[in-house]
Amino acid sequence: MEKLKGFFKSFQFKLIFIYVMLLFIALQVIGVFFMDRLEEQFVENHREALEDQMSLLSYNTEQVLMQADGDDENETDISEELNDLFSRYAVNEVSGTGTTIQVVDSQQNILAHNQPGTQNDGLLNTEIRVSQALLDEDTNEIMLDSDTGHRIRVITEPLHDNDDQVIGAIHLEASMEDMYGEVAQINNILMTSGGVALAITAALGILLSRTVTRPIKDMQKQSAVMSEGDYSRRVRVYGNDEIGELASSFNTLAMNLKEANATTEGERRKLSSVLSNMTDGVIATNELGHIILLNKRAEILLSLNSEEAKGKPLPEILHLSERLSPSDLYDYSEPVVLDFSDEGEDFVLEASFSEIRNKNGAITGLISVLHDITEQEKLDRDRREFVANVSHELRTPLTTLKSYMEALEEGAMADENLAPRFLGVIQVETDRMIRLVNDLLQLSRMDVQGHSIQTLEYDLVSWLHDVVDRFEMLTRDRNMTLVRDFIQMPLQVNIDSDKMTQVLDNIISNALKFSPEGGTITVGADLTGEKALVYIEDEGQGIPKKDEHKIFERFYRLDKARARSLGGTGLGLAIAKELVEAHGGSIWASGASGQGTRITLSLPYNSYPEVGESSD
Structure with missing residues (x-):
């Protein structure tokens, strides 16, 4: 059933249908024209035959009537002679079946007729056409029989004597059904022939249409195969006609599409690989500024999904001004900084925009490239803060030096009490600037060249003893106690002794500076998890919880006035x-x-201490 429905919807059926309908219309036009002309010709021939017969009958009847009038014959002899006349001319054979002929005299009395066995004595013909014929008027027309509904031709002609006086009339009624029956038979033959022709045409159309529909x-x-991506199949070429050329062109098209698809797919994969592996974000929009x-x-x-973002305006995705329409982005020639930072984390992007144009120069879309500049912004901010801090740190001692040197120039040099004190201040400030510059140079080298360390394996506890021993004298001078709280077993670590000594010297020195006189400083070592711990604890003013992570920033001081007076640079912990x-490690x-x-501070160690081992 489905196959049959498919056939009726196919191009082959349409082609056959067109052929058949063209032939059918042609047959209809020919049939209508032919039958119309045929019927017209039959009617004309029938009319002419009856008129010829009527002319002969009228002449002979006139002769009989005029001879009878001269011989004073009675009506019976006239009727017999006229009946013989009708028989002699075979009226029925000429006129056909269903034909009635009557002859009347001037008083409308029926003198003779062609219907055997019917008496006409005393009968009158009261037909209006007979009355008109007696008035010398001819009648020749087609009428319908009121009883049978058949078509009949009625001819009535007057009869004249030698003096052209009307002496009677002849009335003929001839049925036309036999003639129309012949026309109907011919029409049936024509329709049958047309039907056979249509059937033959349909059969031939099916056979011939295959030569067109098969390719x-x-x-x-x-x-259909090409729509699924298979371009390897080729169409068979059946000839050198237009369809054959179309098939050849189709095969060429398939081959070109295969090559173009391979090229496009290769380019698409390259582009997809490039886009996927880019360190920058890329967003493409259509001409309306909606993401594609x-x-x-x-x-x-x-932080969004591609499917969720597609179709949305680019300004909405980039959190730009709500009043900014997508078309406004075409006017951005310079990159735009997008700040997505929150309280917990800094996050800054830089977006640049470029137009996509077709070969005619019309704008078809927009490309936006997103670059993460968070670290760059942090570095820029740190650099600005660093420059500001260095300027501030250098300005204070330089201002002090300038003030004291001006005082010395103005006469304080001659004062035996002021001169040594001023020179001492100048010496202290100069030493502080030297320390500051040295720290800055060290940080600069670490930033540019990295951290060049050369590690060796040390027993952490023994190494800590050596470092702490150097501070024993300082703690005694300030009436302070230095406590050692070390793990009682060897702990092997890989460290750069000079660098780590600098770290501990800085931390212990800060503890001595900020601890009160008579306080206690504890230096300890322990083991936790996979890390070796070293800690230095003092009894100074302490650090607020909110500032614990800041003390390792460059130039950070909890008590700036006191730290500066103690000669600190603010770079030691950094x-x-x-x-x-x-x-x-970490600190x-x-x-x-x-x-x-x-x-x-925590450091990775090399091996677990063995049970039973102890420190020397």
Whole structure:
């Protein structure tokens, strides 16, 4: 059933239908014209035959009537003679069946007729046409029989004597059904012939249409296969006609499409690979500014899914001004900085825009490239802060030096009491500037060249004893106690002794500076998990919880006035952090305000201490 429905919808059926309908219309036009002319010719021939017969009958009847009038014959003899006349001319054979002929005299009396066995004595013909004929008027027309509904031709002619006086009339009624029956038979023959011709045409159309539809069906199948991406199949070429040329062109098209598809697919893969592996986010829009493509990096940077973003306006995705329409982005010739930072994390993007134009120069879309400049912004901010801090740190001692040198120039040099004190201040400030410059140079080298460390394996506890021994004298001079709280077993670590000594010197020196006289400083070593811990704890003013992570920033001071008076540069802990992290460790501060400070650093160790081992 489905196959039959498909056939009626096919091009082959339409082609056959067109052929058959053209022939059918042609047959209809020919049939209508032919039958109309045939019927007209039959009617004309029938009329002419009857008129010829009527002319002969009228002449002979007139002769009989005129001879009878001269011989004073009675009506019976006239009727017999006229009947013989009708028989002699075979009226029925000429006129056909169903034909009635009557002859009347001038008083409308029926003198004779062609119907055997019917008496006409005393009968009158009261037909209006007979009355008109007696008035010398001819009648020749087609009428319908009221009883049978048949078509009949009625002819009535007057009869004249030698003096052209009307002496009677002849009335003829001839049925036309036999003639129309012949026309109907011819019409049936024509219709039958047309039906046979249509059937033969349909059969031939089916056979001939296959020569057209077969290559078209092949091309249809090929197009269906091509729509699925298979361009290897070829259409069979059946001839050198237009359809054959179309099939050849179709095969050429398939081959070109295969090559073009391979090229396009290769370019698409390259572009997809480039977009997927780009470190920058790429967003493409249509001419209306609605997103049509995002690469993976853009999805990560904007924290959204590609399917969710497609179709949305680009300003909405980039969190630009709500009043900004997508078309306004075409006017952005310079990159735009997008700040997505929150309280917990800084996140800054830079978006640049470029138009996509076709070969006619019309804008068809927009490309936006997103670059993560968070680190760059941090570096720029740190650099600005660094420059400001260095300027501030250098300005104070330089201002002091200038003031004291001006005082010396103005006469203080001659004062035996002021001169040595002023020179001492100048010496202190000069030493502080030297320390500051040295720290800055060290940080600069670490930033530019990296951390160059040369590690050796040490027993951490023994090494800590050597470092702490150098501070024993300082603690005694200030009436302070230095406590050692070391793990009682050897702990092997790989460190750069000079660098780590610099770290501990800086931390212990800070503990001595900020601890009150008579206080206690504890230096300890312990083991936790896979890390060796070293801590220095003092009894100074402590660090507020909110500032614990800031003390390792460059130039940070909790008490700036006191730290500066003690000769601190604000860079020691920053350097310590860099060096500890270069060893693969970490450093942090803990404690509470007013309860002292504890600086802890962790280092990876080489092996677990064996049970029973102890430190020397």
